[in-house]
Amino acid sequence: MAMSENTKPGLFVGLLVVVCVVITVSIIVTRDPVPQPEPLFSQPYEYVCQDVTGSGPRCVKVVRTDDSNGTSLNVCKLTCGERRLIWPYPVSVEGMGTEMSRFIPINVMYGDISSHSTQIQDFIKENWEAFKGNLEMIHPDYVTNGVGEWTTSDTYNKFKVYVNFIIKTGVSTISRTTIESYSLNISSTAERSTVTIEAITYFGARHGLETFSQLLNYDAENNCLQMINSLGRIYDEPFFRHRGLSLDTSRNYIPVKSIKKTIDAMAANKLNYFHWHITDTHSFPFKMESWPQMHEYGAYSPRQVYSHKDVSEIVRYGNVRGVKVYPELDSPAHIGNGWQWGPTQELGTLAVCVNQEPWQSYCVEPPCGQLNIANPRIYDVLASVYKELADAFSPVQYFHFGGDEVSIDCWNSSAEIRDWMSAKYDNVTKDSYFDEWANFHSRSMEIFENVTGITDVKGILWTSSLTEAGMAAKYLDPEKFIIQIWTYQNNNDSLGDVEDIASKGFELIITNADAWYLDCGVGAWVGNGFNWCSPYKPWQTVYDNNPLLMVSPEYRDKIIGGEAALWTEQADAQTLDSKLWPRGAALAERLWSNPNGTWADAELRMILHRQRLVERGIAAERLQPQWCFENEGLCYIL
Ligand SMILES: *[C@@H]1O[C@H](CO)[C@@H](O)[C@H](O)[C@H]1NC(C)=O
Ligand SMILES: *[C@@H]1O[C@H](CO)[C@@H](O)[C@H](O)[C@H]1NC(C)=O
Numbered sequence: 001m002a003m004s005e006n007t008k009p010g011l012f013v014g015l016l017v018v019v020c021v022v023i024t025v026s027i028i029v030t031r032d033p034v035p036q037p038e039p040l041f042s043q044p045y046e047y048v049c050q051d052v053t054g055s056g057p058r059c060v061k062v063v064r065t066d067d068s069n070g071t072s073l074n075v076c077k078l079t080c081g082e083r084r085l086i087w088p089y090p091v092s093v094e095g096m097g098t099e100m101s102r103f104i105p106i107n108v109m110y111g112d113i114s115s116h117s118t119q120i121q122d123f124i125k126e127n128w129e130a131f132k133g134n135l136e137m138i139h140p141d142y143v144t145n146g147v148g149e150w151t152t153s154d155t156y157n158k159f160k161v162y163v164n165f166i167i168k169t170g171v172s173t174i175s176r177t178t179i180e181s182y183s184l185n186i187s188s189t190a191e192r193s194t195v196t197i198e199a200i201t202y203f204g205a206r207h208g209l210e211t212f213s214q215l216l217n218y219d220a221e222n223n224c225l226q227m228i229n230s231l232g233r234i235y236d237e238p239f240f241r242h243r244g245l246s247l248d249t250s251r252n253y254i255p256v257k258s259i260k261k262t263i264d265a266m267a268a269n270k271l272n273y274f275h276w277h278i279t280d281t282h283s284f285p286f287k288m289e290s291w292p293q294m295h296e297y298g299a300y301s302p303r304q305v306y307s308h309k310d311v312s313e314i315v316r317y318g319n320v321r322g323v324k325v326y327p328e329l330d331s332p333a334h335i336g337n338g339w340q341w342g343p344t345q346e347l348g349t350l351a352v353c354v355n356q357e358p359w360q361s362y363c364v365e366p367p368c369g370q371l372n373i374a375n376p377r378i379y380d381v382l383a384s385v386y387k388e389l390a391d392a393f394s395p396v397q398y399f400h401f402g403g404d405e406v407s408i409d410c411w412n413s414s415a416e417i418r419d420w421m422s423a424k425y426d427n428v429t430k431d432s433y434f435d436e437w438a439n440f441h442s443r444s445m446e447i448f449e450n451v452t453g454i455t456d457v458k459g460i461l462w463t464s465s466l467t468e469a470g471m472a473a474k475y476l477d478p479e480k481f482i483i484q485i486w487t488y489q490n491n492n493d494s495l496g497d498v499e500d501i502a503s504k505g506f507e508l509i510i511t512n513a514d515a516w517y518l519d520c521g522v523g524a525w526v527g528n529g530f531n532w533c534s535p536y537k538p539w540q541t542v543y544d545n546n547p548l549l550m551v552s553p554e555y556r557d558k559i560i561g562g563e564a565a566l567w568t569e570q571a572d573a574q575t576l577d578s579k580l581w582p583r584g585a586a587l588a589e590r591l592w593s594n595p596n597g598t599w600a601d602a603e604l605r606m607i608l609h610r611q612r613l614v615e616r617g618i619a620a621e622r623l624q625p626q627w628c629f630e631n632e633g634l635c636y637i638l
């Protein structure tokens with residue numbers, strides 16, 4: 001007994017040793033040498049820059065005639081013609097050289113920034129890290145390994161690139177009046193290139209750095225980066241001041257990480273407004289501190305929520321990248337799940353028709369739900385929601401109140417609302433309901449101002465029955481509200497009259513569904529066939545959609561810009577990138593440059609820019625076979 005007790009530990013240790021040896025051996029056995037890639041073969045091609053068709057210089061792929069290395073595709077792309085690199089295209093480009101500087105990311109530095117406030121210095125540093133990250137990602141091994149080994153050649157790994165920022169003001173948040181212009185130049189010696197970016201604000205300088213990041217690419221011959229090393233001057237500023245994307249996180253939840261990636265891609269395109277349609281009837285993912293019942297009842301699950309911290313982190317992340325993040329609380333329709341708990345707190349019914357069937361009778365898509373306008377306690381709850389959203393999204397200058405697709409039949413199906421209406425109106429008609437709908441918006445706006453103390457906020461509302469021909473000014477105050485147009489470009493959709501709205505003095509954000517709805521063109525999700533706004537809006541349609549054409553010339557100054565919208569009935573994090581990009585880039589050039597030309601003039605740059613987004617980890621939709629990328633100008637039908 002004793003003996004066996006003595007032997008047991010020994011046996012145990014022995015076993016351990018054996019096990020360890022076996023493990024060690026197996027580690028040694030299974031740890032294959034790092035797989036060496038097959039050596040790359042060289043191809044017999046080079047590229048020459050020629051104007052073959054008379055429509056401008058292009059990179060033409062030819063078979064090499066001697067043993068010299070010739071011009072690579074990437075060098076050709078950097079040097080062949082000026083109008084090919086930068087997206088969106090700048091106002092002016094002067095004196096762009098064709099010589100390269102070759103370098104590795106570690107040797108790119110910024111000059112002295114100590115004269116700026118610590119806040120601006122912090123922004124520059126954080127944005128710089130993002131920029132350096134993008135440089136690393138250009139290495140072709142980065143995608144598979146998450147790292148790329150750069151050249152060991154002394155010539156290239158000693159070369160320095162300095163970026164100097166000259167920023168004239170300390171402006172540190174984006175507002176309606178933020179000046180986004182910048183200028184940029186480049187000069188070089190044998191040892192260094194100097195890039196100078198001058199701007200009125202940090203946000204202009206950030207755009208300038210983005211432009212610089214588009215003047216370089218990978219040099220496969222030398223395994224380093226190469227950049228255009230002389231540039232007289234780029235001057236640039238946006239055509240429209242409001243250039244945005246609207247994303248719905250209620251139909252389906254979008255994780256914080258994916259929202260940040262979307263902001264990265266927006267920054268790469270100089271888009272500056274992220275319109276966060278954070279709640280809707282389907283779910284209420286904003287985590288409320290005053291009324292936790294909202295997300296307890298309304299979120300899809302405890303993990304599918306956005307805390308105040310998440311939101312303010314996204315707001316800060318956007319600001320550093322030149323993107324203002326602003327919220328939408330759609331109401332009085334497009335609410336429902338998250339508002340069912342009123343009776344449990346003795347607040348009465350806050351929302352009517354919630355998840356009501358048959359949905360076709362009370363709303364435009366399942367599930368239904370609208371605020372109970374007969375219950376004054378909804379304004380107490382709204383006050384809390386406004387306060388918390390305003391805090392999380394601080395600083396707030398735009399607040400989107402939604403205001404679309406109210407169903408009179410839903411309201412009128414509630415006995416409580418019918419009685420309340422009868423007490424107010426002798427003869428309750430559809431118009432009486434419209435009056436109450438409009439009152440709801442004025443009162444909500446006043447409560448927003450009262451509870452947040454923000455008096456210069458601009459409310460935004462979607463076009464709706466309230467903005468139909470001749471009605472907008474009757475129901476809404478143009479000093480308080482901006483109207484976001486989702487009505488079709490052809491202007492004969494029953495939902496609104498853009499010209500009338502503009503003529504009454506409202507500012508407009510254009511999001512016409514026939515060009516700038518990015519969810520169109522898939523199978524239906526209720527019933528069969530295609531979804532309601534089919535067909536798919538290709539990048540060409542997005543690009544050619546000129547907002548100015550929606551009103552007559554005298555009202556064009558009312559159009560402050562536009563947004564593309566992604567409603568997420570049929571999208572989530574899995575498909576987000578390919579739905580948004582590169583079509584969001586087509587939108588960006590329309591809004592930044594408002595080019596006179598059509599998509600056909602932009603095609604080569606678009607293909608290149610899509611490639612750039614992919615290199616940065618954005619899963620942008622492919623537009624053409626790679627053959628077209630290598631054989632520029634030969635994929636045409638004109
Ligand atoms: C580049 O721009 C800076 C500031 O705008 C200017 O001071 C400098 O002279 C310019 N350099 C060249 C080489 O044009
Ligand atoms: C041509 O390219 C190869 C690598 O592809 C490189 O080793 C060689 O130095 C280059 N030759 C010249 C003349 O640049």
Ligand SMILES: *[C@@H]1O[C@H](CO)[C@@H](O)[C@H](O)[C@H]1NC(C)=O
Pocket residue numbers: 427428429
């Ligand atoms: C109520 O209003 C409707 C629509 O305006 C009208 O047709 C009807 O005559 C009115 N009824 C009364 C009792 O005033």
Ligand SMILES: *[C@@H]1O[C@H](CO)[C@@H](O)[C@H](O)[C@H]1NC(C)=O
Pocket residue numbers: 408409412418428429430433
């Ligand atoms: C509201 O519903 C009642 C019946 O419950 C109906 O008589 C009335 O016409 C409806 N009003 C409107 C404006 O739809």
Ligand SMILES: *[C@@H]1O[C@H](CO)[C@@H](O)[C@H](O)[C@H]1NC(C)=O
Pocket residue numbers: 443446447450
């Ligand atoms: C907003 O505050 C003003 C001033 O205190 C008050 O008169 C008004 O009733 C408030 N509005 C609402 C809708 O509560």
Ligand SMILES: *[C@@H]1O[C@H](CO)[C@@H](O)[C@H](O)[C@H]1NC(C)=O
Pocket residue numbers: 490492493
């Ligand atoms: C709207 O106008 C366009 C062009 O004039 C026309 O083709 C289309 O049929 C009209 N649509 C409707 C719904 O009236």
Ligand SMILES: *[C@@H]1O[C@H](CO)[C@@H](O)[C@H](O)[C@H]1NC(C)=O
Pocket residue numbers: 593594595596
């Ligand atoms: C478009 O054309 C107008 C008028 O010819 C011109 O002033 C403007 O600079 C052009 N815009 C672009 C982006 O080329």
